[in-house]
Amino acid sequence: xxxxxxxxxxxxxxxxxxxxxxxxxxxxxxxxxxxxxxxxxxxxxxxxxxxxxxxxxxxxxxxxxxxxxxxxxxxxxxxxxxxxxxxxxxxxxxxxxxxxxxxxxxxxxxxxxxxxxxxxxxxxxxxxxxxxxxxxxxxxxxxxxxxxxxxxxxxxxxxxxxxxxxxxxxxxxxxxxxxxxxxxxxxxxxxxxxxxxxxxxxxxxxxxxxxxxxxxxxxxxxxxxxxxxxxxxxxxxxxxxxxxxxxxxxxxxxxxxxxxxxxxxx
Numbered sequence: 001x002x003x004x005x006x007x008x009x010x011x012x013x014x015x016x017x018x019x020x021x022x023x024x025x026x027x028x029x030x031x032x033x034x035x036x037x038x039x040x041x042x043x044x045x046x047x048x049x050x051x052x053x054x055x056x057x058x059x060x061x062x063x064x065x066x067x068x069x070x071x072x073x074x075x076x077x078x079x080x081x082x083x084x085x086x087x088x089x090x091x092x093x094x095x096x097x098x099x100x101x102x103x104x105x106x107x108x109x110x111x112x113x114x115x116x117x118x119x120x121x122x123x124x125x126x127x128x129x130x131x132x133x134x135x136x137x138x139x140x141x142x143x144x145x146x147x148x149x150x151x152x153x154x155x156x157x158x159x160x161x162x163x164x165x166x167x168x169x170x171x172x173x174x175x176x177x178x179x180x181x182x183x184x185x186x187x188x189x190x191x192x193x194x195x196x197x198x199x200x201x202x203x204x205x206x207x208x209x210x211x212x213x214x215x216x217x218x219x220x221x222x223x224x225x226x227x228x229x230x231x232x233x234x235x236x237x238x239x240x241x242x243x244x245x246x247x248x249x250x251x252x253x254x255x256x257x258x259x260x261x262x263x264x265x266x
Contacts, residue, residue, distance in 0.1 A: 011111040020108055022083075022115045028053075032116055034083040036108075042083030044116050049088035055246045056223035059210050060148060060181055061089050062244045063227055066237055067145050067179050073097040077144045077173065079131040080151035083112050084124070091122045100144075102127045102134040104151075132161055135169045143175040153185025154221075157192055167203035167228065180204060180228035190218045190260065196226055197261045204228035208253035209260060210241055216250060216260070 008023030018037040025031035030047030033040055043053040052058040064086070068074050073096035078087055081103035090097050099122075103109040106128045118124055127134045131151055147170050152158060160166065170180055182200070186192045193209070200207045209216075211224040238251040252260065 009111075009115050011107050013105045013107050015105050015107075020105075020111055022111070032083075034112065042085050044083045044085055044088065046116065049085075049092040049119070052085060052089055054085075055212065056183055056185075056225060057085055057089075058246055059225045059241070059249075060086060060150075060183065062241055063179060063181050063210070063225065064090060064146055064148075065093070066240065067177075068094075071095075074145035075143065075175075076100070077138075077147045078102065079134070079147065079149045079170075081109055081112070081126070082150065083116060084118065086148060086150075087122070087124055088118065091119055095121065096123070098123045098125075100125045100127060100138070102129065102131050104128070104130060132166050132169065135166075135173065138173060140172075142173060144173050144178055145175055146179045146181060147174060148181045148183075150183040152192075154187045154192055162192070162196060162199070164199040164202040167200055171204050171228070171230075174230060176230055178230055182226040182228075183223055184226060185221075185223050187221045188219055190215075190224070193224050193226075194260055197257060200226055200228045201261060205230055206233040206253070207257060208233045208238070208251055209257055210249070210251050212246070213248040213250040216252065 008021050011020045013020055021035045022032050025033050031045040034042040045051050052061050071094060073094050076090055076097060076099045078101040081101040087099050087101060090099060101124060109126055152162060174180060184193050184196050197207060206229045208227050209224050215222045215224055233253040238253060241251050242249050
């Protein structure tokens with residue numbers, strides 16, 4: 001593993017033809033940044049994995065916190081591995097959790113695990129391949145407390161994943177109280193967000209959206225976290241998530257979310 005202050009490490013990713021790089025965060029000792037094709041993708045704090053730097057990932061972490069009583073081990077499926085920031089968070093806050101990570105780029109996953117090893121005691125199973133294909137090879141009896149999708153944004157969202165059928169297949173792997181958490185990175189106008197709210201609503205009992213307040217105006221690019229629940233969205237979760245931030249934070253659920261669902265929700 002690279003030491004803080006060392007030159008960055010690089011790996012060529014054959015599937016996409018891009019280069020991945022991991023280098024120390026010059027502002028935080030023990031933290032590292034993963035970049036792909038020159039764009040920052042993930043931030044990992046090895047010394048403090050329970051502290052998440054990127055705001056949208058912190059929001060996902062807050063949702064994971066609500067999935068089960070504090071400290072209780074859970075089962076988690078990560079569709080899109082990145083630098084395994086959320087897997088590290090779950091291991092730090094819920095020791096003993098069993099996790100699966102699906103990543104299309106074998107070289108990326110190998111690179112991350114070599115340069116930024118997981119903590120001792122982590123129970124992580126890795127699957128190389130397409131996220132939708134991976135669902136079909138999982139043991140059908142395997143149930144997850146959380147399924148986290150973080151692999152697409154804007155117009156580049158793959159159609160076979162950004163659809164109701166995919167969410168139905170993901171839901172089939174959720175436990176009775178399981179959460180399906182989807183990070184949607186979008187452009188102004190929120191075309192992808194609207195389509196995914198509609199698709200999720202057709203696939204699962206209830207849906208809520210969680211983001212920085214200004215994102216819901218549709219004037220700026222950014223991330224909105226969508227969460228599908230197996231039961232009605234708990235009203236107290238709205239207050240809890242809003243209070244946790246990052247601030248300013250807003251949660252939209254129920255009829256308040258209708259404006260984001262678009263005509264396809266009918």
